[in-house]
Amino acid sequence: MTATPAVDAPASIGGPSPVDHRGSWVPNGRMIATRFMELRKRRGLMIALILVTIGIPTVFLVIRLLLHAFAPKTYGPAGGYDIFTALVPGVLYVFGFIVAAALGCTAGTVDLTEGMFRHLVVTGRSRLALYLARIPAGLAIILPLVAIGFTVVCAVCVFAAPTQLSYQNVTVPAGLSHSAFDTWAGDHADEVLCGIGYRFTGNGPSPEMNAVFNSVCGNGPGGPGFKVAPGGVTTPVASPAEIRATAITVADQNYTDYSHHFLSPSNSLMIKTGLWIELEATVGFVVGLGLGSLLGQRTVAVIIMVILELVLTPIVSRAHLAHLINLQRSVVGLAVDHLEPSALGFVFGGGGGPGGGNGTSQLVPETTGQAVLVIALWLVVWTAIGAWRMMTRDA
Amino acid sequence: MDTALIDATSADAGPDSEWAVETHGLTKRFGDNVAVDDVELLVPRGCAFGYLGPNGAGKTTLIRVLLGLTHADAGSMSLRGHPVPSQRAAALARVGAIVDEPRFHSHLTGRQNLQVLAAAREPEATGRIDASLERVGILHRADDKVAKYSMGMRQRLGVAACLIGDPQLLILDEPMNGLDPGGMQEMRDMILSLVAEGRTVVLSSHLLDEVERTCDAVAIVDQGRVIRQGAISDLLAGSSVTIEIECADPDRARSLVAMTVVDGSIDISQGGLAITLPGGTGREIIAEVNRILVEGGIPVYRLQEIQTSLESWFLQVTSRLGESE
Secondary structure (H helix, E strand, O other), X not given: OOOOOOOOOOOXXXXXXXXXXXXXXXXXXXXXXXXXXXXXXXXXXXXXXXXXXXXXXXXXXXXXXXXXXXXXXXXXXXXXXXXXXXXXXXXXXXHHXXXXXXXXXXXXXXXXXXXXXXXXXXXXXXXXXXXXXXXXXXXXXXXXXXXXXXXXXXXXXXXOOOOOEEEOOEEEOOOOOHHHHHHHHHHOHHHHHHHOOOOOOOOOOOHHHHHHHHHHHOOOOOOOOOEEEOOOEEOXXXXXXXXXXXXXXXXXXXXXXXXXXXXXXXXXXXXXXXXXXXXXXXXXXXXXXXXXXXXXXXXXXXXXXXXXXXHHHHHHHHOOOHHHHHHHHOOHHHHXXXXXXXXXXXXXXXXXXOOOOOOOOOOOOXXXXXHHHHHHHHHHHHHHHXXXXXXXXXX | OOHHHHHHHHOOOOOOOOEEEEEEEEEEEEOOEEEEEEEEEEEEOOOEEEEEOOOOOOHHHHHHHHOOOOOOOEEEEEEOOEEEXXXXXXXXXXXXXXXXXXXXXXXXXXXXXXXXXXXXXXXXXXXXXXXXXXXXXXXXXXXXXHHHOOHHHHHHHHHHHHHOOOOOEEEEEOOOOOOOHHHHHHHHHHHHHHHHOOOEEEEEEOOHHHHHHHOOEEEEEEOOEEEEEEEHHHHHHOOOEEEEEEEOOHHHHHHHHHHOOOOOEEEEXXXXXXXXXXXXXXXXXXXXXXXXXXXXXXXXXXXXXXXXXXXHHHHHHOHHHHHHO
16 A cells, blocks of 8 residues: 555545435435446356347348348248247247346346445445346346347348248238238139138038139149039039139138238337337346345356246146136236237247237236236336345345 | 344434444344354544454454344444444445455456445545545556455455545454555554544454554454453553563572562573563562672673563453463
8 A cells, every 4th residue: 555645534424425315215326327337347148148139139130141142042031020920939038038037136146246245235325225226227238138139130020021922822912901902812813712721611612612613723523524413414614703702702711811911020010029028028137136136146046037937937828727827827927928919929939929820829818907917016026025135134 | 133222222322422333232143152242342433443352253243233234133333423223324424344355346347346336325435436546555456357356455445445435434354364564564554544534443353463553442352242442551551561581590590589579470581581570560670670680690681571462461361362271
């Protein structure tokens, strides 16, 4: 230690300065900023966060862009609606939760494990304020990262979307209204009748419908010149009017499904989806923070969070256990799944969100109100648990 | 914790209290083990106060209780006149402390660690960071990561962390750990300079020599209890004095001295005598011994009064003496 000017003596020793609110439970901006800095400077953690939230979708999409660029006939466009609806719930949602939880667990434990907790307590600052400062600081890291990764996905899915919509292997103009779709079907009856599926009702196709399909596609009873009845009676070839009418019938039945197929995701869908994965990341961070603070041990907390997301939630979300239905509904992963935009695929595989996608949700039923309540309770309860442990822990 | 008791008994202590630290009946248990046992401690303001005890005596536990790092099971306490924990924020506003080994975020620089701590203090604390780093002599390494710091540098950073709060009371737990002799000298000088500025420094240590050189007053803690406290000069005043004599013919010298003036033990040492006198013996006895020897025809080459050291006294009054026996 060198002979240097002393730190100025205090003007008053009676207590905190007039602007010193260290007894308050509300963290100040400097606490949040320095906590943000402390987390951001963790190089290994930040690299992992960036790799998972931005790197994985970016690498996936870049590979698709390159493949399509070099072999466009073999590999379809890199982006588009289908890629979006598969990539977001399949990658960003699940991995976003896990890395957010890892960040939360880190924020909840490092002061303790690295010996800074007692330095902070000795400042006289409210322990609750010390805890609460971590929430905005951590969210200020994870939410932008998730947003950047999501933006990359959106950009590729919009700007590298296919120029033509391939619906059941039939090239169809995108975004047609119901009547326009019917009209287009009438004008392209051959492609519609031979390419787009049709669900027969009752006892199967009527003879007239059979005749149309056979006369156009020639692949079944009633084909041109094919005798369908004893005695050598030949089914007459369908008239153009009949063919057109049948094509319109097929189109009519498929319109609902067609209307869920787009060249690229809409702005509305992207906004809803972005908010949804940010909600999931927020839940992951806040719960991870609380659990980390409770356990005081990062590794164990992260493992528990991964098990919650990858094992417990998928099981609880799909297994319909009558006696445990309310317990299942209290799992936050199920609640967040219920808020998934309906156009997206199921998280953890399958197709269609709650009531969306293919229209058949496999999730344990839960109303939107219940889902929102469950999420809010998880956020509040885990914050309370983490704060309580921090306030009562020996430093 | 018996919060009601603590608050009630300390309610009359105000910021104008003459004591920087005041505890009454302070007790902390870990299961059946009583780490802090009914401690009565009074630390005057504006002095360097040594808190001494053997390992496991409860020094660090008492500090942790005082700072609110763990709760007390009974008793009352106040820091700078503010009862703790009821006025914890006010009490700690001008307190800096190092407890155990100072540890920091190793991935941050020294300056960034202080920024984290300053953010939890008053707004002015951030402005004191550079001055604090300079005072402890690590300003030139302020932007290096703490992971690259030596143990001694971390100790210095710990002191700097105390100084950013412009403390009126510093509680330093084994601050000399990890310091080389030069660093210990600098730390000693800094503690003295802090006291000279009117601050109070509580120095917990087992390095008795350092405490004796640095502190004005001490408390001796043993098995969780404060068994002695007061000014060092007062505590040592009642202890024995040894006179070392280098002379010819030690056997005859011993006989001469034993027959005349000495009310103490006389041992023959290498090249002379060692006379241990009871506490309170006047200094004139030294001249009297010298006169007897010279008049007895024994050449005296050297005669020195050895005051009992704090270390010797400490061993006498703590259980460590009993263990060594």
